[in-house]
Amino acid sequence: MTDLPTSPPTMPGAPHPQPAPQTAAVPPPPPSGGTVIAQGVTKAFGSLVAVSEVSFAIGPGVTALLGPNGAGKSTLLRMLCGLSVPTTGSLTVAGGNPRTNAESRRQIGLVPQQDGIFERDSVRSFVELAATLSAVPDPVHATDVALAAVELDGPLDRPLGSFSKGMRQRAKIAAALVHDPSVLFLDEPLNGLDPKQRRSMISLFHNLGETGKTVVVSSHVLDEVERFGSNVLVIARGRLAAQGDFRAIRALMNDQPLRFRVVCEETRKVAAALVGGGLATGISIHGGTIELTTADAPLFRAQLARVCQHYNARLYELTPLDEDLESVFRYLVG
Amino acid sequence: MNSFVAIYRLVLKHQLTRARIILVGIATAVAAFVGFLFRNDFDATGSLVTFISVAGLGLIIPVISLLLGSGAMGDWYNDETLVYVWLRPVRRSIVAAAAIAAAITVAIPANLIPMVAAVIASQQTSAALWGTVLATVMVTLAYTAAFGLLGILVRKPLPFGLIYIFVWEFFISRGAPGAARLSINSYGASILSRATDVALDFAGRAEWATTAVPLGVTVIAVLLAGVRLQRMDVA
Numbered sequence: 001m002t003d004l005p006t007s008p009p010t011m012p013g014a015p016h017p018q019p020a021p022q023t024a025a026v027p028p029p030p031p032s033g034g035t036v037i038a039q040g041v042t043k044a045f046g047s048l049v050a051v052s053e054v055s056f057a058i059g060p061g062v063t064a065l066l067g068p069n070g071a072g073k074s075t076l077l078r079m080l081c082g083l084s085v086p087t088t089g090s091l092t093v094a095g096g097n098p099r100t101n102a103e104s105r106r107q108i109g110l111v112p113q114q115d116g117i118f119e120r121d122s123v124r125s126f127v128e129l130a131a132t133l134s135a136v137p138d139p140v141h142a143t144d145v146a147l148a149a150v151e152l153d154g155p156l157d158r159p160l161g162s163f164s165k166g167m168r169q170r171a172k173i174a175a176a177l178v179h180d181p182s183v184l185f186l187d188e189p190l191n192g193l194d195p196k197q198r199r200s201m202i203s204l205f206h207n208l209g210e211t212g213k214t215v216v217v218s219s220h221v222l223d224e225v226e227r228f229g230s231n232v233l234v235i236a237r238g239r240l241a242a243q244g245d246f247r248a249i250r251a252l253m254n255d256q257p258l259r260f261r262v263v264c265e266e267t268r269k270v271a272a273a274l275v276g277g278g279l280a281t282g283i284s285i286h287g288g289t290i291e292l293t294t295a296d297a298p299l300f301r302a303q304l305a306r307v308c309q310h311y312n313a314r315l316y317e318l319t320p321l322d323e324d325l326e327s328v329f330r331y332l333v334g
Numbered sequence: 335m336n337s338f339v340a341i342y343r344l345v346l347k348h349q350l351t352r353a354r355i356i357l358v359g360i361a362t363a364v365a366a367f368v369g370f371l372f373r374n375d376f377d378a379t380g381s382l383v384t385f386i387s388v389a390g391l392g393l394i395i396p397v398i399s400l401l402l403g404s405g406a407m408g409d410w411y412n413d414e415t416l417v418y419v420w421l422r423p424v425r426r427s428i429v430a431a432a433a434i435a436a437a438i439t440v441a442i443p444a445n446l447i448p449m450v451a452a453v454i455a456s457q458q459t460s461a462a463l464w465g466t467v468l469a470t471v472m473v474t475l476a477y478t479a480a481f482g483l484l485g486i487l488v489r490k491p492l493p494f495g496l497i498y499i500f501v502w503e504f505f506i507s508r509g510a511p512g513a514a515r516l517s518i519n520s521y522g523a524s525i526l527s528r529a530t531d532v533a534l535d536f537a538g539r540a541e542w543a544t545t546a547v548p549l550g551v552t553v554i555a556v557l558l559a560g561v562r563l564q565r566m567d568v569a
Contacts, residue, residue, distance in 0.1 A: 116414040133422035
């Protein structure tokens with residue numbers, strides 16, 4: 001799939017209690033060898049730095065660009081497409097600078113995040129326009145192929161403005177695919193899609209990756225990224241917080257203290273036992289609820305039921321409080 | 335279908351809205367009514383030419399041209415659909431030329447219909463008709479192209495355009511003879527004045543300039559729009 005090293009995951013710039021995979025004293029070598037290469041890319045809007053010193057190289061296959069809202073993902077994707085100029089640093093996509101090189105842009109397909117679309121255009125003419133402007137030899141046939149790829153059928157001559165968000169999103173994906181680009185940037189492409197459509201689109205992205213295309217999919221939803229099941233670039237506060245195999249990065253997360261909420265009977269006895277057994281620190285009790293921090297989540301999960309059983313306390317709920325994406329980023333960027 | 339035609343058709347489709355057609359209909363009805371009132375004037379030609387010059391070339395035409403011109407690419411800029419055109423490997427000058435050409439295609443009839451309606455309703459000579467047509471076309475070309483550029487220079491082109499029309503074109507340039515040279519509608523007024531032999535204070539432009547300057551403004555605006563598209567950050 002990819003010609004780039006993916007393991008172990010790297011977490012440049014991430015303050016971490018464990019020895020950092022990359023040491024700060026030795027600057028990482030300039031990235032090379034990918035179809036998408038960013039080198040020291042920074043984008044500032046006045047005093048606001050949206051993207052800061054980001055360097056990476058991505059090869060063929062699916063790469064998820066992961067980050068919370070406002071992390072800088074869309075700004076980075078816009079620069080990768082040439083839509084915006086980096087304040088410093090350089091970008092190469094399909095062998096050229098997409099800002100100045102039309103051939104490089106010809107190799108790019110983009111699904112932008114914004115909802116804006118030519119509302120009065122029909123689905124078919126919207127996709128056909130993309131094909132025509134990309135100088136596709138047979139725009140009508142290419143449009144049919146792209147619409148079939150995203151499983152869009154039905155009244156395709158109706159104005160886009162009259163369609164659901166999911167239909168419009170698929171029209172945008174079809175327009176991004178219609179000229180058979182070698183690099184696809186998809187900014188939150190699953191927004192507005194129902195579960196069946198999501199499965200279908202994820203499968204499509206995998207297929208495109210397997211045919212040798214470089215597919216970069218941005219998302220702020222951890223579960224979604226997990227289903228892309230491949231490399232991730234983690235962006236937080238404009239910085240590249242981690243790069244590599246997603247599961248390996250999550251494994252690193254397990255080394256971190258995790259917070260849980262436990263709802264059970266006999267809360268005081270259970271809490272005391274958890275602290276006494278070294279399974280929990282930083283416990284607080286609110287009525288029938290315990291909130292605690294544990295340094296060893298797997299052991300805590302394994303022992304909690306036994307502790308409850310020992311005190312004959314019914315366990316109603318065990319909820320991790322730290323497995324949302326924001327918490328992951330809190331660990332990554334401090 | 336080449337890129338120029340594809341973009342031209344796209345813009346044309348988005349320019350023709352029901353609200354705009356109604357607006358042109360209202361302007362036509364008002365202009366025809368005013369023209370009808372001039373029919374029995376002692377100096378009907380003078381009254382008509384003054385009306386066309388002040389209300390038409392000075393107000394109706396620039397405002398309609400602003401609505402249509404600034405929307406040509408400005409709508410893409412504001413609703414963030416520019417990306418769908420910008421990312422494609424099409425020369426920026428072709429994008430700008432096609433979009434502005436489409437806006438002009440709509441703006442010329444939108445401006446001509448009310449003006450011609452006023453002339454016909456006033457039962458004036460064919461010289462007044464042809465003077466009005468030529469003046470309207472020239473002024474529409476320049477305004478629409480200039481406002482097409484404005485649409486991708488600023489996020490809210492309508493307030494900027496209206497300030498320009500009312501403050502510069504309507505007041506300052508009419509009050510200061512030197513400033514009139516920098517007013518698009520003074521070139522239209524000059525065409526109208528020359529065609530009808532009606533003296534207008536505002537209309538002292540040389541004959542060659544009455545067509546050359548509006549055409550020059552049109553070409554320069556298209557070229558600058560192409561440069562702006564090349565250099566702008568696209569959302």
